[in-house]
Amino acid sequence: MKNQGQFSSKLQELLGPQGVVTDPSRLARYCADWSGDLAGIPLAVARPADTAGVAAVLRLCAGEGVPVVPQGGHTGLVGGAVPSPSGNELVLSLERLDRVRSVDPVNFSMVAEAGCVLETLHCVAQEHDLLLPLSLGAKGSCQIGGNIATNAGGVNVLRYGMARDLVLGLEVVLPDGRIWNGLRSLRKNNTGYDLKQLFIGSEGTLGVVTAAVLKLFPRPTQVQTVMLGLDSVSAAMGLYAAARRDLSDLLSAFELMPRGCIDLTLRAIPGLRDPLPTPAPVYVLMEASACGLVDLAELTERFLARRMELGGILDGIVATSQAQAADFWRIREGLVEAQHRHGRHLRTDVSVPISCLPGFLEQADAELARHLPAALPVVYGHVGDGNIHYNLLPPKGLPEAEVHALLEQGEALIFALVDRFGGSISAEHGIGRVKREPFEQRLSAEDRDLLRALRSGIDPHNRMSPGRLFA
Ligand SMILES: Cc1cc2nc3c(=O)[nH]c(=O)nc-3n(C[C@H](O)[C@H](O)[C@H](O)COP(=O)(O)OP(=O)(O)OC[C@H]3O[C@@H](n4cnc5c(N)ncnc54)[C@H](O)[C@@H]3O)c2cc1C
Numbered sequence: 001m002k003n004q005g006q007f008s009s010k011l012q013e014l015l016g017p018q019g020v021v022t023d024p025s026r027l028a029r030y031c032a033d034w035s036g037d038l039a040g041i042p043l044a045v046a047r048p049a050d051t052a053g054v055a056a057v058l059r060l061c062a063g064e065g066v067p068v069v070p071q072g073g074h075t076g077l078v079g080g081a082v083p084s085p086s087g088n089e090l091v092l093s094l095e096r097l098d099r100v101r102s103v104d105p106v107n108f109s110m111v112a113e114a115g116c117v118l119e120t121l122h123c124v125a126q127e128h129d130l131l132l133p134l135s136l137g138a139k140g141s142c143q144i145g146g147n148i149a150t151n152a153g154g155v156n157v158l159r160y161g162m163a164r165d166l167v168l169g170l171e172v173v174l175p176d177g178r179i180w181n182g183l184r185s186l187r188k189n190n191t192g193y194d195l196k197q198l199f200i201g202s203e204g205t206l207g208v209v210t211a212a213v214l215k216l217f218p219r220p221t222q223v224q225t226v227m228l229g230l231d232s233v234s235a236a237m238g239l240y241a242a243a244r245r246d247l248s249d250l251l252s253a254f255e256l257m258p259r260g261c262i263d264l265t266l267r268a269i270p271g272l273r274d275p276l277p278t279p280a281p282v283y284v285l286m287e288a289s290a291c292g293l294v295d296l297a298e299l300t301e302r303f304l305a306r307r308m309e310l311g312g313i314l315d316g317i318v319a320t321s322q323a324q325a326a327d328f329w330r331i332r333e334g335l336v337e338a339q340h341r342h343g344r345h346l347r348t349d350v351s352v353p354i355s356c357l358p359g360f361l362e363q364a365d366a367e368l369a370r371h372l373p374a375a376l377p378v379v380y381g382h383v384g385d386g387n388i389h390y391n392l393l394p395p396k397g398l399p400e401a402e403v404h405a406l407l408e409q410g411e412a413l414i415f416a417l418v419d420r421f422g423g424s425i426s427a428e429h430g431i432g433r434v435k436r437e438p439f440e441q442r443l444s445a446e447d448r449d450l451l452r453a454l455r456s457g458i459d460p461h462n463r464m465s466p467g468r469l470f471a
Pocket residue numbers: 033034069070071072073074075076077079080081094114135136137138141142143144145146147148149150151152153154155203204205207208209210336337428429432465468
């Protein structure tokens with residue numbers, strides 16, 4: 001193992017005292033991510049202030065043979081940004097690269113550095129009457145570099161796409177310390193391989209994202225947020241298909257939560273209220289947004305009146321204020337926190353073709369009730385993208401070893417069913433360290449060859465986030 005003191009001194013020479021974390025009381029936050037499932041020990045923590053600083057750190061690490069783990073806002077849920085317990089990896093925090101370099105309201109784009117917190121970028125876009133549509137529950141902490149490295153999705157994917165669809169250009173520091181300048185803001189560029197796409201979703205294994213050109217959109221001036229109670233998942237999926245068509249594709253979010261999820265959040269998060277007067281088996285939180293001359297309120301009202309007549313919808317409320325809309329969203333976004341408070345549990349973020357969701361959920365419920373009756377399923381998701389969090393809470397008081405066995409068996413059951421429906425075992429959180437094994441098990445020989453050729457071509461000495469994503 002490297003001499004920690006000597007290595008930190010070399011980092012300090014490059015980055016100054018602000019650029020290296022040495023104070024033991026500040027180190028803890030760099031050793032684990034939000035999931036809390038894994039923790040490690042860094043050789044050192046570097047906090048460069050700009051792209052040149054990142055490049056200098058990677059050159060030093062290449063020379064010294066030190067592995068590097070890029071770290072954003074620590075909200076990843078698969079342990080990708082957590083250093084290994086070996087104590088030989090450098091944590092490279094992007095938190096000081098937090099400048100918005102420019103906003104171009106005619107090109108509908110902005111150039112932001114990797115360490116910008118997502119919610120800050122929402123505010124900057126809004127100041128220019130623009131929208132950055134990437135949005136997720138962790139928006140107050142996650143960084144745009146982390147979002148890009150994990151190809152984050154979130155609540156607006158069905159209308160605007162994932163991070164991959166929202167990036168026009170990238171600046172990346174390569175494992176040997178060279179800077180790849182792909183910061184182009186072109187809407188159309190058809191000149192062969194689209195290199196930036198390699199780095200999006202690469203989870204820190206190919207290089208360090210230092211800045212990005214992001215697509216922006218006109219800021220919606222009208223938003224309709226609706227909470228509906230329905231009698232079944234099938235009714236919810238029928239509603240989804242109708243809403244896409246009848247709301248002129250202005251639908252931007254469509255979230256499904258069975259009643260059990262509402263109960264769980266209401267119990268865990270103080271100050272939340274039951275969203276509808278009468279409980280329903282299934283809830284849908286949907287949002288449509290528009291700007292310009294469309295009368296969205298009138299369109300939504302006509303749509304809901306027609307759907308109510310057709311049956312399936314038991315009750316519903318259209319938010320009449322931003323505060324009420326925010327309350328609805330707090331229920332949905334509070335779910336992750338509510339499960340976290342329960343303690344160790346199984347988190348999945350699977351996807352199946354949208355039309356297969358009712359069948360998938362029916363079979364998953366039946367198989368889990370048969371094989372693991374003690375586990376409590378907590379099932380919700382961005383079903384407008386076919387993405388469902390089929391999570392399991394173990395009974396309270398179960399010994400740790402039994403919790404582990406139960407969660408492992410639950411995951412295997414759910415993933416086997418995902419395979420049967422032609423789905424994906426990770427629709428949004430990525431692979432990291434936690435999902436590496438099931439990911440590798442599903443790779444074909446051709447997948448493996450292509451993945452290895454890419455990784456070893458860009459990082460021949462396996463220095464970037466070793467052991468994450470695939471071996
Ligand atoms: C409450 C909550 C809700 C969430 N909701 C969603 C959701 O709806 N959709 C979704 O997709 N995810 C969701 N997530 C997961 C998480 O927020 C995302 O994965 C997010 O994009 C991670 O960003 P981060 O800055 O926190 O990255 P980190 O957790 O710090 O890192 C994540 C990965 O990216 C790599 N990385 C970070 N920065 C860089 C960089 N600049 N260059 C190269 N690699 C880098 C790390 O090495 C690691 O592998 C949620 C998480 C929480 C806690």
